[in-house]
Amino acid sequence: MAGETLFFKGTKSRVIFLAFCLVGTCLLAEAEVHNLTWEVSYQYKSLDCYKKLAIAINGETPGPTINATEGDTIIVNVKNNLLMENLAIHWHGIRQFGTPWSDGTDGVSQCGTMPGDTFVYQFVVDKAGTYMYHSHYGMQRESGLYGLIEVSVPSGTKEPFTYDGEHGVVLSDWYHSSSYEQATGLTSIPYVWIGEPQSLLINGRGKYDCANLSASVCNAANPECAPSSFTVVPGETYRFRIASLTSLSALSFQIEGHNMTVVEADGNYVEPFATENLYIYAGETYSVLVTANQSSSRNYWITTNVVSRNASTPIGQAILNYNPNQNLIPPNTTPPPGPLWNDVDARKNQSLAIEARQGYIQIPPHPDKVIVLLNTQNKVDGYTKWAINNVSHTLPETPYLIALEKNWLDVFDQTPAPESYDYENYDIYSVQNNSNATTSSSIYRLEFNSTVDVILQNANTMTANNSETHPWHLHGHDFWVLGFGDGKYDMKNNDANYKFKNPIMKNTVPLHPYGWTALRFQANNPGIWLFHCHIEAHFLLGMLVLFESGSSMVSVPPQVNMGCGKTKSLMQP
Ligand SMILES: *[C@@H]1O[C@H](CO)[C@@H](O)[C@H](O)[C@H]1NC(C)=O
Ligand SMILES: *[C@@H]1O[C@H](CO)[C@@H](O)[C@H](O)[C@H]1NC(C)=O
Ligand SMILES: *[C@@H]1O[C@H](CO)[C@@H](O)[C@H](O)[C@H]1NC(C)=O
Ligand SMILES: *[C@@H]1O[C@H](CO)[C@@H](O)[C@H](O)[C@H]1NC(C)=O
Ligand SMILES: *[C@@H]1O[C@H](CO)[C@@H](O)[C@H](O)[C@H]1NC(C)=O
Ligand SMILES: *[C@@H]1O[C@H](CO)[C@@H](O)[C@H](O)[C@H]1NC(C)=O
Ligand SMILES: *[C@@H]1O[C@H](CO)[C@@H](O)[C@H](O)[C@H]1NC(C)=O
Ligand SMILES: *[C@@H]1O[C@H](CO)[C@@H](O)[C@H](O)[C@H]1NC(C)=O
Ligand SMILES: *[C@@H]1O[C@H](CO)[C@@H](O)[C@H](O)[C@H]1NC(C)=O
Ligand SMILES: *[C@@H]1O[C@H](CO)[C@@H](O)[C@H](O)[C@H]1NC(C)=O
Ligand SMILES: *[C@@H]1O[C@H](CO)[C@@H](O)[C@H](O)[C@H]1NC(C)=O
Ligand SMILES: *[C@@H]1O[C@H](CO)[C@@H](O)[C@H](O)[C@H]1NC(C)=O
Ligand SMILES: [Cu+2]
Numbered sequence: 001m002a003g004e005t006l007f008f009k010g011t012k013s014r015v016i017f018l019a020f021c022l023v024g025t026c027l028l029a030e031a032e033v034h035n036l037t038w039e040v041s042y043q044y045k046s047l048d049c050y051k052k053l054a055i056a057i058n059g060e061t062p063g064p065t066i067n068a069t070e071g072d073t074i075i076v077n078v079k080n081n082l083l084m085e086n087l088a089i090h091w092h093g094i095r096q097f098g099t100p101w102s103d104g105t106d107g108v109s110q111c112g113t114m115p116g117d118t119f120v121y122q123f124v125v126d127k128a129g130t131y132m133y134h135s136h137y138g139m140q141r142e143s144g145l146y147g148l149i150e151v152s153v154p155s156g157t158k159e160p161f162t163y164d165g166e167h168g169v170v171l172s173d174w175y176h177s178s179s180y181e182q183a184t185g186l187t188s189i190p191y192v193w194i195g196e197p198q199s200l201l202i203n204g205r206g207k208y209d210c211a212n213l214s215a216s217v218c219n220a221a222n223p224e225c226a227p228s229s230f231t232v233v234p235g236e237t238y239r240f241r242i243a244s245l246t247s248l249s250a251l252s253f254q255i256e257g258h259n260m261t262v263v264e265a266d267g268n269y270v271e272p273f274a275t276e277n278l279y280i281y282a283g284e285t286y287s288v289l290v291t292a293n294q295s296s297s298r299n300y301w302i303t304t305n306v307v308s309r310n311a312s313t314p315i316g317q318a319i320l321n322y323n324p325n326q327n328l329i330p331p332n333t334t335p336p337p338g339p340l341w342n343d344v345d346a347r348k349n350q351s352l353a354i355e356a357r358q359g360y361i362q363i364p365p366h367p368d369k370v371i372v373l374l375n376t377q378n379k380v381d382g383y384t385k386w387a388i389n390n391v392s393h394t395l396p397e398t399p400y401l402i403a404l405e406k407n408w409l410d411v412f413d414q415t416p417a418p419e420s421y422d423y424e425n426y427d428i429y430s431v432q433n434n435s436n437a438t439t440s441s442s443i444y445r446l447e448f449n450s451t452v453d454v455i456l457q458n459a460n461t462m463t464a465n466n467s468e469t470h471p472w473h474l475h476g477h478d479f480w481v482l483g484f485g486d487g488k489y490d491m492k493n494n495d496a497n498y499k500f501k502n503p504i505m506k507n508t509v510p511l512h513p514y515g516w517t518a519l520r521f522q523a524n525n526p527g528i529w530l531f532h533c534h535i536e537a538h539f540l541l542g543m544l545v546l547f548e549s550g551s552s553m554v555s556v557p558p559q560v561n562m563g564c565g566k567t568k569s570l571m572q573p
Contacts, residue, residue, distance in 0.1 A: 032072045033073045033075065034072060036066070036075065036076045036077065037079070038057045038058055038079065039057070039079045040078060040079065040080055040081055041059075042082060043055075043056045043061070046219065047144070047174060047199075047201055047204050047205060048174050048198065048199035049207060049210050049218050050198070050210070051216070051219075052178075054143055055135070055143040055144050057145070061144040061204055062148075062172070062204045062245070063146065063147035065148045065168050066133070066149045067150050068125050068149070068152075069125075069151065070125060070126065070128040070153055070154050071125070071126065071154060072124070074123055076120070076121045077118055078119050078120075078121065080114065080115050080116065080117055080118070080119075081115070081116075085137075086113060086114055086115070086137055087113045087135065087137055087140070088105060088106040088113060088136050088137040089133055089134070089135055089136065090105055090134060090135070091103070091104060091121070091123060091133050091149065092134060092149075093132065093149070093266055093285065094125060095126070095476055095477060095525060096525070097124075097126065099123045100525070100526070100528070100554055101557065102122055102123045103475055103527075104121060104136050105136045106137040106138070107395030107396060108399055108400050108529075108530055108546065109399060109527075110399055110560065111399060111565070117563075120560070125149065127151065127267055128152055128159075128267070129264060129266070129267025129268065129285075129287075130148070130151075130242075130266075130267060131148075131151065132149060132245060132285060133146065133148075134245055140179060141247060141536060142173075142175060142247035142536050143179055144204070146170065146172065147170065148168045148241065150168060159269075160263075160269055160357060161272065161289060163239040164233070164237050164238065165232075166238060167240050168243075169203060169241065169253075170204065171200070171245065171251055171280065171316070172201045172246055172247075173201070173247055173248055174197055174200070175198060175247070176198050177194070183540060186384070186540060191383070191384040193537075196312060197249060197313050199313065199316070200251070200306070200315065201316060202228045202302065202304060202317070202318040203318070204228075205224075205225055205227055205228045206316055207317065228319070229299075229319040230302065231321045232292035232321065233292065234292050234296040234322060235291075235293060237289055237290065237291045238290050239263075239288075239289055240290060241264075241287050242280060242286050243284075244280040244283065244284050245282070247282070247535065248309075248535055249282070249308075249309065249313070250279070250280075250282070250306070250307050250309070250347075250471070250510070251279070251305065251306060252278065252280075252338040253277060253278045253302075254276060254302070254303055254304075256300040256303070256331065256333065256336050257300050258300065259274050259276055261273065261274050261290075262278065262286055263288065264285075264286060265284070265287075266285055266478065267478070268356065268360070268504055269356065269357035269360050270354055270355065272289075272357070273354075275350065277339055279346075279350050281469065281471035281508065281534070282471045282535060283473040284506075292320075292322065296322040299321050299322055299329055299330065300320040300322070300333075301317060301318075301319065301333065302318040302319065303315045303316060303336050303337070303338055304316040304338070305337060307347065308341065308342075308344075308347070308468070310341055315335060315337060317335050344512065344513060347469075347510075348512055351484050352484060355501070355502040355504055358502060361502050363520065366451065367451045367453035367520060368450040368452065369419075369447075369452050371444065372420045372454075372489070373454060373455065373456050373457065373545065374388065374390075374423075374459060375388060375459060375470055375511065375543070376388075376432070377461040377462045378390070378436065378462075379436060379462075380438065385542045386538050386542050387543075388542075388543065388544075388545055389418040389421045390437045390438065391417060391418060391439070391442065391542075392437050392438070392541065392543075393439070393441065393542045393543075394542065395441065395544075396412040396441045396565065397411070397565030398566040399561060399565070400412060400443065400528045400548070401527060401551070401561070402556055402561050402567050404552075405554060408566055412441040412442070413440045413441045413442040414442070415440065415442050416444070417443055419444070423457075423491055428457065428458065428459040428460060428467075428514060429460055429514065431462055431464055432460070443528065443545075444545060444548065446547055446548065447523065447549070448523060448526065448553075451522050452520065452521055452523055452547075453482070453520045454518070454519050454521075455489050455516055455517070455518045456470075456518075458513060458514055467513035469510055469511065469512055470533045471508050471509070471533065471534040471535070472508065472509055472517070472532065472533055472534070473531070473533075473534045474507055474508075474519075474521065475529040475530045476527060476529035477523075477529065478505040478521070479506065479509075480504070480521070481503050481504055481506055481509050481518075482498040482500060482503055482518040482519055483500055484515060484516070484517050484518075485515055486514065503520075523550070524550075525549070525550075526549065526551060526552075526553040526554050527548075527551055528548040528549075528551050530546060531544070531545050531546070532545070
């Protein structure tokens with residue numbers, strides 16, 4: 001491989017470089033610049049037939065798919081037309097090497113963009129795979145501000161599997177209450193839980209039962225809520241790129257009469273395995289291959305259902321369409337209901353089945369540091385919170401990234417965040433009497449480029465016999481998934497518990513009820529990065545930590561971060 005030389009073609013928006021030289025032939029690959037302009041606004045939508053305000057990008061909910069090739073630069077000029085609400089958009093799974101200020105996290109990498117303002121995100125999509133974007137401002141994501149990022153391999157490069165066509169699938173859950181009503185209930189005394197979503201959406205379409213509602217509120221015949229369909233040609237194999245943007249729900253995804261082969265997870269190749277259904281947690285992406293080899297005399301249901309919580313939310317439905325030349329005919333079969341919500345073993349088994357594709361593993365053999373994070377539900381001064389090692393984390397008004405660059409140590413708590421908990425004595429199976437946590441904006445400071453193991457430890461909530469599933473997402477890095485286990489992680493025999501020969505890299509991983517999940521990452525991306533539960537309500541209530549590493553190497557461009565907390569002092573008069 002040659003290709004170190006960069007040179008410019010006539011226009012500013014294209015850079016050409018020599019990508020590959022194979023037996024005397026060099027293939028030219030172009031790294032493109034995609035310059036997108038997005039206007040973000042509230043619009044009335046009837047995504048599940050019930051009319052409510054949703055956030056749209058250029059009028060669309062979910063937003064447009066970003067389609068690029070590895071190495072391309074993405075520029076997104078995001079104009080906030082929300083009128084009364086700030087905005088920040090996170091590019092989930094994109095590591096932002098060298099551009100930590102484009103991570104799109106309110107309170108961490110930027111001030112929320114104020115109404116009327118434009119924020120310009122610019123970053124390189126440096127690894128082929130399936131990713132997503134979504135709001136990272138309070139609970140704003142659940143209003144529909146999300147979409148897919150599909151990054152293909154450079155031309156001349158082959159993926160380790162083949163397919164004839166592809167489809168993007170955005171899975172989400174949908175509430176009829178607003179994110180404001182929800183956030184208010186969650187942060188009040190008495191605490192008001194958000195409950196289960198009214199609908200599940202597939203590519204922004206669901207079906208609420210409008211039976212007793214007026215047609216001006218809920219109209220089952222509205223074309224906006226007609227089911228999504230995915231067209232296939234008989235005999236061909238399709239790559240479905242699936243992302244879960246749910247705010248709460250863990251899901252299963254299945255296609256009537258068809259099995260699927262999982263080949264990619266969070267932008268990394270999986271040792272292929274076949275399954276009847278895919279379990280997918282908020283913040284995860286997968287690619288599965290599906291062969292359209294059933295009888296083409298009819299169409300087939302695609303469904304998604306809630307798992308891990310005892311929800312009454314109806315299944316989400318879409319149609320696998322074998323007959324594109326006819327009007328879309330829904331199958332007259334019963335849509336597959338999906339697996340039982342409480343079949344925890346099946347979910348754990350699938351987590352254990354996901355390993356790196358052979359030949360794609362390279363992992364530092366030992367950690368330099370081990371951090372254990374106990375996940376508990378707590379009270380703080382009577383408010384319900386989620387805490388990590390007894391600390392419920394809050395974000396400062398001044399974004400951490402700017403505070404670190406300016407050395408403003410007064411804007412967040414300088415006490416180091418706790419690296420462990422009292423694991424000898426803590427009973428993870430019972431409701432604890434320890435219910436008072438503290439709140440803090442403290443962070444973990446990691447030596448630059450060190451290898452860090454994180455063990456997530458689950459426990460009972462404040463409800464007897466209840467432990468929840470938490471999908472944890474790391475910004476700025478992928479991590480290796482070292483293992484999952486039941487019960488309390490044994491600190492004395494630690495590495496022996498790690499399960500995998502071929503740990504896959506991911507950016508989001510579930511922590512199963514009453515279990516532990518271990519992961520390893522290299523702190524090689526200068527900046528400060530969130531690691532958090534991807535459930536909106538849990539994040540709001542403090543289920544997050546921050547990892548700082550090498551932030552002294554970061555110089556934030558001055559134009560990008562003004563208008564909140566102490567950054568106001570940087571504004572020109
Ligand atoms: C991208 O488009 C915006 C809006 O049209 C324009 O102002 C900006 O100069 C463009 N940037 C690049 C790098 O082409
Ligand atoms: C994205 O690009 C790939 C590869 O060029 C193509 O197969 C796919 O259809 C495109 N998807 C969209 C949504 O444009
Ligand atoms: C509609 O109202 C009828 C009569 O009260 C009731 O039986 C039915 O469950 C309601 N359906 C829905 C979807 O609310
Ligand atoms: C799917 O896989 C299951 C389990 O291996 C098998 O029993 C079933 O026949 C397969 N279904 C199809 C449509 O291939
Ligand atoms: C359909 O394709 C799948 C995946 O390649 C294969 O496992 C299955 O046996 C095929 N079924 C039929 C009926 O050809
Ligand atoms: C799940 O919810 C249903 C309906 O709300 C209830 O009847 C059932 O007992 C619940 N199951 C469990 C195991 O809690
Ligand atoms: C999970 O895997 C174990 C061990 O392979 C097996 O005994 C069990 O039947 C599986 N359970 C489910 C629900 O798939
Ligand atoms: C729980 O905490 C309360 C208040 O500190 C205390 O009075 C009580 O004895 C504790 N109960 C147990 C079982 O430790
Ligand atoms: C949390 O803090 C309480 C009160 O300070 C203490 O009793 C308890 O042991 C702590 N729990 C953990 C898991 O560290
Ligand atoms: C928790 O804090 C409240 C209010 O500060 C106090 O009344 C209560 O005793 C504390 N409970 C425990 C278990 O420490
Ligand atoms: C980080 O560590 C790896 C080995 O673990 C080494 O190959 C790499 O050069 C280091 N990078 C920097 C920037 O120090
Ligand atoms: C919790 O589970 C235990 C053991 O299965 C049982 O004895 C107890 O009654 C359960 N408690 C509640 C509140 O469901
Ligand atoms: Cu959570």
